[in-house]
Amino acid sequence: MKAVVSRRQFLITGAALSGGLLVGCGKPTAADRLGEGLPVDAGEVALNGWVKIAPDGTVTVAVPRSEMGQGVLTALPMLLVEELGARWEDVRVEQAPVARIYANVAMLLNVVPFTSDDDSMLARVARASVQRLGYVLSLQVTGGSASVRDAWEPMRLAGATARAMLVQVAATRWGVAPANCRVEAGQVIHGQTGAKLGFGELVKDAAALSPPADVPFKDLAQYKLIGKPIARTDIPAKVNGAAVFGVDVRVKDMVYAAIAQPPVFGAQIASVDDAAARQRRGVIKVLQIPQGVVVVADSWWRAKQALAEVKISYATTAHDKVSSADIARQFKAELAANKGFAYGSKGDAEGALKQATKVIEATYWAPFLAHSAMEPINCVAQVQAGKVEVWCATQSPSLAKWKAAQVADVDMDQVTLHVPYLGGGFGRRLEIDMVEQAVAIALQLDGKPVKLLWTREEDMQHDVYRPAALSEFRAAVDAKGRVTAWTNRVAAPSITYDSVRRLLPLAAANTPDKNQIEGAFDIPYAFDSIDVRQVRPETHVPVGSWRSVGHSYNAFFTESFVDELAHAAGQDPHAYRRSLLGAHPRHQAVLDLAASKAGWGKPLPKGRARGIALHESFGSICAQVAEVSVADGQVKVHRVVCAIDCGVVVNPDTVEAQMQGSIVYGLSAALFGEITVANGRVEQSNFPSYDALHLAQMPVVETHIVPSTAAPGGVGEPGTPPIAPAVTNAVYALTKQRIRSLPIRLEHAQ
Amino acid sequence: MHTFKLNGQAVSVDVEDDMPLLWVLRDELGHTGTKFGCGIAACGACTVHMDGAAVRSCVMPVVAAAGKDIRTIENKDDPILARLQAAWVAHQVPQCGYCQSGMLMAATALLRSNPQPTDADIDAAMTNICRCGTYQRVRAAIHSAKVPA
Numbered sequence: 059m060k061a062v063v064s065r066r067q068f069l070i071t072g073a074a075l076s077g078g079l080l081v082g083c084g085k086p087t088a089a090d091r092l093g094e095g096l097p098v099d100a101g102e103v104a105l106n107g108w109v110k111i112a113p114d115g116t117v118t119v120a121v122p123r124s125e126m127g128q129g130v131l132t133a134l135p136m137l138l139v140e141e142l143g144a145r146w147e148d149v150r151v152e153q154a155p156v157a158r159i160y161a162n163v164a165m166l167l168n169v170v171p172f173t174s175d176d177d178s179m180l181a182r183v184a185r186a187s188v189q190r191l192g193y194v195l196s197l198q199v200t201g202g203s204a205s206v207r208d209a210w211e212p213m214r215l216a217g218a219t220a221r222a223m224l225v226q227v228a229a230t231r232w233g234v235a236p237a238n239c240r241v242e243a244g245q246v247i248h249g250q251t252g253a254k255l256g257f258g259e260l261v262k263d264a265a266a267l268s269p270p271a272d273v274p275f276k277d278l279a280q281y282k283l284i285g286k287p288i289a290r291t292d293i294p295a296k297v298n299g300a301a302v303f304g305v306d307v308r309v310k311d312m313v314y315a316a317i318a319q320p321p322v323f324g325a326q327i328a329s330v331d332d333a334a335a336r337q338r339r340g341v342i343k344v345l346q347i348p349q350g351v352v353v354v355a356d357s358w359w360r361a362k363q364a365l366a367e368v369k370i371s372y373a374t375t376a377h378d379k380v381s382s383a384d385i386a387r388q389f390k391a392e393l394a395a396n397k398g399f400a401y402g403s404k405g406d407a408e409g410a411l412k413q414a415t416k417v418i419e420a421t422y423w424a425p426f427l428a429h430s431a432m433e434p435i436n437c438v439a440q441v442q443a444g445k446v447e448v449w450c451a452t453q454s455p456s457l458a459k460w461k462a463a464q465v466a467d468v469d470m471d472q473v474t475l476h477v478p479y480l481g482g483g484f485g486r487r488l489e490i491d492m493v494e495q496a497v498a499i500a501l502q503l504d505g506k507p508v509k510l511l512w513t514r515e516e517d518m519q520h521d522v523y524r525p526a527a528l529s530e531f532r533a534a535v536d537a538k539g540r541v542t543a544w545t546n547r548v549a550a551p552s553i554t555y556d557s558v559r560r561l562l563p564l565a566a567a568n569t570p571d572k573n574q575i576e577g578a579f580d581i582p583y584a585f586d587s588i589d590v591r592q593v594r595p596e597t598h599v600p601v602g603s604w605r606s607v608g609h610s611y612n613a614f615f616t617e618s619f620v621d622e623l624a625h626a627a628g629q630d631p632h633a634y635r636r637s638l639l640g641a642h643p644r645h646q647a648v649l650d651l652a653a654s655k656a657g658w659g660k661p662l663p664k665g666r667a668r669g670i671a672l673h674e675s676f677g678s679i680c681a682q683v684a685e686v687s688v689a690d691g692q693v694k695v696h697r698v699v700c701a702i703d704c705g706v707v708v709n710p711d712t713v714e715a716q717m718q719g720s721i722v723y724g725l726s727a728a729l730f731g732e733i734t735v736a737n738g739r740v741e742q743s744n745f746p747s748y749d750a751l752h753l754a755q756m757p758v759v760e761t762h763i764v765p766s767t768a769a770p771g772g773v774g775e776p777g778t779p780p781i782a783p784a785v786t787n788a789v790y791a792l793t794k795q796r797i798r799s800l801p802i803r804l805e806h807a808q
Numbered sequence: 809m810h811t812f813k814l815n816g817q818a819v820s821v822d823v824e825d826d827m828p829l830l831w832v833l834r835d836e837l838g839h840t841g842t843k844f845g846c847g848i849a850a851c852g853a854c855t856v857h858m859d860g861a862a863v864r865s866c867v868m869p870v871v872a873a874a875g876k877d878i879r880t881i882e883n884k885d886d887p888i889l890a891r892l893q894a895a896w897v898a899h900q901v902p903q904c905g906y907c908q909s910g911m912l913m914a915a916t917a918l919l920r921s922n923p924q925p926t927d928a929d930i931d932a933a934m935t936n937i938c939r940c941g942t943y944q945r946v947r948a949a950i951h952s953a954k955v956p957a
Contacts, residue, residue, distance in 0.1 A: 127903030296905030297893040299841020299881035306840035359831035432906040481906030722941025745850040754931035756943035
């Protein structure tokens with residue numbers, strides 16, 4: 059199957075753009091995104107930009123999101139096929155090309171600085187505007203736990219519209235009313251006569267019809283696929299070695315590249331002595347690109363071995379002496395010097411603090427974190443006769459194409475991009491540094507395709523890191539023990555600023571960034587007054603999106619401090635939270651579900667304790683209860699009960715898998731995760747020094763899904779934020795040690 | 809020239825003695841099911857079988873494989889592997905899937921040497937890293953693929 063964007067599609071979208079879709083700031087509708095075509099193989103007929111049908115009835119669904127283990131190649135087709143009425147066994151899935159209709163407009167909802175329950179005109183306009191922006195920019199991205207949220211309407215509409223067209227053709231052939239026909243298992247059936255026609259027999263004529271408007275969606279009660287634990291389409295190839303990840307791409311005459319990037323971020327190469335390296339077996343070329351020194355060889359191992367013999371020196375930078383301690387001091391100083399940008403404020407917090415009977419204060423810290431996806435960063439590129447072909451396991455296909463075109467100095471329509479499976483994404487593969495490098499290398503290889511592969515050490519030391527963050531809380535407590543003010547100021551580098559700086563250096567500005575304060579300003583608890591502010595220090599350490607982004611640390615800060623307030627008030631942490639959630643029944647229900655399934659309040663064996671945490675992110679609400687013990691100074695997590703309200707559930711088995719995975723990712727960070735800087739460079743280099751949870755440390759995770767008919771929320775990330783505070787709150791319950799810095803380090807062995 | 813058996817077939821490669829078996833498999837022989845994860849035997853993504861035992865091929869020089877029986881995830885003649893693969897599908901174990909070749913090869917070696925592993929045996933044998941967090945399903949799948957006692 060060729061993943062080529064049709065010229066027609068570009069013309070259509072171009073015409074649509076100039077035709078006035080830009081006017082106004084309304085959210086692009088599902089109908090705007092129906093599209094008209096897909097690249098087809100012989101006999102296949104496309105009914106819109108999302109689905110095509112072959113004469114034998116095989117249905118092919120185009121999925122514009124990248125599969126990185128979150129089950130998107132299954133969940134998204136389920137939406138379309140549910141409405142289409144095809145048999146699931148007849149469905150095939152292919153990666154969609156890059157085109158505007160596939161923009162992930164819902165992802166940008168994550169940047170809107172309003173609480174999720176804010177229905178004000180301003181909030182609504184902001185939500186519509188950012189979605190329009192994503193559409194106009196054609197941001198085809200997999201991230202922000204937004205794939206299902208984004209596809210929910212367009213892909214169901216694509217299925218429903220295609221179905222209506224197929225029914226119309228059958229009805230016309232039979233001379234009956236479409237209303238008297240139904241669709242079942244890939245066939246249109248006439249009710250009275252029982253006449254049947256398969257989709258494959260109808261599709262050619264259906265394509266000649268105009269897509270009808272106002273096609274109704276099925277009722278939830280009619281769903282046959284949505285809500286069922288459908289087996290993932292990508293799993294069979296992932297148990298026998300057949301699945302092709304980015305690193306597995308092999309192209310005829312391909313050569314291999316290894317890269318050494320400057321250990322201090324941003325350092326320039328001063329000198330290179332490659333005499334010894336060039337003598338080694340298999341070495342084809344030693345070259346420089348702006349990001350580092352590259353050895354190209356006939357095998358990757360030979361390239362890597364030769365690279366180790368290249369002597370490289372770097373020019374000094376202003377950051378050559380920077381350490382983690384310096385960065386922590388910098389954050390503290392900036393918080394002291396700067397009141398910060400107010401994100402959430404309600405009531406008179408400062409006044410309440412002045413009148414308080416007691417003020418509770420606490421300072422929290424979260425470190426930089428690496429993504430360390432199992433598949434090290436890589437990209438295959440070929441530049442030949444003004445055409446660029448790129449194979450990249452990327453979360454950002456549209457940006458990858460743009461960057462490839464920019465580096466090779468060709469038009470974007472001269473770039474062909476293939477997106478193989480991603481061996482983990484977690485936000486790291488939103489970046490397009492590997493595309494930039496691979497194309498720059500390919501440009502120096504006279505048309506030869508080249509596979510650039512980073513070592514694990516390069517991957518860990520040249521990540522875009524989850525920002526370190528410092529949080530300072532104050533809570534005012536009145537004579538009755540009520541919290542009358544909640545203030546929180548968070549210092550964390552802006553990932554929006556840093557990301558834009560990497561893409562468009564001239565356009566970047568360090569302005570207020572919701573990414574760094576999400577989950578801190580939008581807390582659900584009913585305190586009388588709230589004041590949450592952001593300070594954005596700049597460091598030389600690149601930062602980026604890491605599974606659950608700002609929520610990853612703000613949930614730890616907020617849910618820990620709420621726990622502190624509960625204990626200060628002498629109340630049970632579950633009951634205390636509950637009492638503050640009167641205005642948020644969905645939150646309350648999730649919290650209660652986790653507590654009751656965990657047996658909250660029931661006795662535990664000696665040496666064990668429970669902790670609870672609740673957090674809303676990416677349109678879903680998640681609560682977790684962790685059960686822990688401490689032995690030899692180490693925390694062991696035995697059991698995690700996880701409750702989630704993610705609206706309508708598309709694939710419950712995937713939701714469960716994502717909860718397990720999110721918890722492991724967050725628990726790895728809470729127990730072990732820390733990237734430190736010394737002499738301007740990252741100290742950790744591979745798994746022993748930046749460890750991950752192993753199977754022996756895996757708690758039993760029990761997932762409970764709140765039944766819901768609300769529009770879908772995200773599931774890839776919302777399970778990560780609550781786990782660290784659930785665990786540290788349990789540690790407090792067990793040891794009376796309040797963990798205010800991650801990763802968890804107990805003060806003395808128990 | 810180094811000669812060994814790969815999934816039952818004799819293969820020969822003309823490479824340096826110290827080229828790790830992983831890179832011989834992937835780049836010289838085109839068997840890409842075995843994955844590169846860390847290069848220092850820490851993560852287990854590169855796990856293959858040498859004469860039936862699980863080894864981490866990223867640190868195994870090809871010279872050490874000479875004359876040996878090497879089996880990878882692409883191997884179709886191992887009934888234990890086949891049973892585990894079926895269990896992996898039934899339990900929907902993989903997420904991104906990148907570590908799963910190594911997981912399956914480690915689990916196959918475990919069941920070959922210990923057909924009835926306990927949880928503690930599984931903990932001790934399955935030291936592969938999975939960043940997606942499939943561990944709970946890995947454990948369940950191994951238990952379900954045990955030979956009935």
